[in-house]
Amino acid sequence: MNRQLHHQPTHCHGLLIALSEPALTLSRMSDARLLLSSEIPSMTAITDLAVVDAGSGPLVICADSNGHAWTWDPLQDVWQKRPLAYAFAEDPLAAQYPDAENEIDTVAAAVSNGRVVLAAGDDEQAPALWDLESGKLLRGTTYEEPYTGAIAAVRGEGAPRFVTGSQYVGRLQVWEASGQTPPEELPNDQYDITSLATASIDGRSLVAVGGDCIDVWDLTRNEQLASFSPYDGAVQAVSLARLTDRRPIVAAAAEPGELYVWELSEDEDDEDDEPIHDPITGHEDRILAMDTATVGDRLLAVTAAEDESVRIWDLAGAAIGVPLIGHQGSVEAVLATSLRGRQVALSAGRDGRIRVWDLAALL
Secondary structure (H helix, E strand, O other): OOHHHOOOOOEEOOOOEEEOOOOEEEOOOOOOOEEEEEEOOOOOOEEEEEEEEOOOOEEEEEEEOOOOEEEEEOOOOEEEEEOOOOOOOOOHHHHHOOOOOOOOOEEEEEEEOOEEEEEEEEOOEEEEEEEOOOOOEEEOOOOOOOOEEEEEEOOOOOOOEEEEEEOOOOOEEEEEOOOOOOOEEEOOOOOOOOEEEEEEEOOEEEEEEEOOOEEEEEOOOOEEEEEEOOOOOOEEEEEEEEOOOOOEEEEEEEOOOEEEEEEOOOOOOOOOOOOOOOOEEOOOOOEEEEEEEEEOOEEEEEEEEOOOOEEEEEOOOEEEEEEEOOOOOOEEEEEEEEEOOEEEEEEEEOOOEEEEEEOHHHO
């Protein structure tokens, strides 16, 4: 157990579920699919989510529209603001801006040597690394570094790492969570990286890079595996997973709200760029975020969109059920995790509220 993650509650907005072993018991929720809803104390928009195993359960890290980092313990419904040292503190120009603060709108997190390391940035701030508990800067940035387009924690064996993609210049880098060594540069032809996804499949650490197209990298072998392009529109979100009894797949959401699925081939001569089925549609507006989860024997995608809804998809080729509604404004972040053995999806956005959805109840 990581004892440094346990604090006296600083903000508690009313737990809307009762907890029992081995699963959650619903309480006072009119929609059986909705397990929990909680509002960030800053009452601003939530722009991104990450989750780590804090020993006693999941810890959710949030970025709000003020550029601040927060954590939320969903099992106790406890929020805590996490002050972070200024990312540009070591830049000589920082002295000219004594009142400047971090601008954070995208986050990723990993546990390294018993501490939670936060990687974060913004469309006007390059990536930096912090010790989440102390707020200490592990690796800062400079005013000359390109701005952040996306960040993800690398999945797989070995020391924790992050992969970051920049806007406008397409810089793709892999960082050690310690922040002690310079990041590794990966070749990249995309101009504007908008999304990243990682997965550990068959002992390999895979990364999907989304922008004008989707490139898939094997970080274990340090080689690019494939490249795919949607029929129309830029890529807004990507995810990596495996369909039952099939090869790994990459899923991507592209404008104007279509969900594509491609199979990753082991054959280097296989240049088939066609998705395994026609794009799936259902959202009425642009998809902003996506994650995947396996529930039973079904591989599901969870998407969040500008149309104020969350949708669940069977990646074999169909949307599941009706949209999940309740958010006020666009839904900008979504992730899949588990609470006491139950597969759930967390969604958040412009209304500053996290909603926790029971994935099994949606099937």
